[in-house]
Amino acid sequence: MKYNIFRNIFSLYIDGFKNMKTGKLLWKIIAFKFIVFILIMKIFFFPNFLKTNFDTDEQRSSHVLENLTKGL
Numbered sequence: 001m002k003y004n005i006f007r008n009i010f011s012l013y014i015d016g017f018k019n020m021k022t023g024k025l026l027w028k029i030i031a032f033k034f035i036v037f038i039l040i041m042k043i044f045f046f047p048n049f050l051k052t053n054f055d056t057d058e059q060r061s062s063h064v065l066e067n068l069t070k071g072l
Helices: 001-019 020-045 047-051 057-068
Strands: none
Touching: 047 057
16 A cells, blocks of 8 residues: 555656656756856865875874874
């Protein structure tokens, strides 16, 4: 019984998305804007601090370890 309800709801959404014309374009625009937003956030607000300030993996790991255990 529950399986039939979920299958009906799933098929309702699938049929709705298949028959969309304007909605598909709007979803593509939304996805494009989301990807651009994520890329801008990554570039400007989340720089790779460890990669730019330390040369080797050992220096990076020691810095992270020092900061994680600073309050202990």
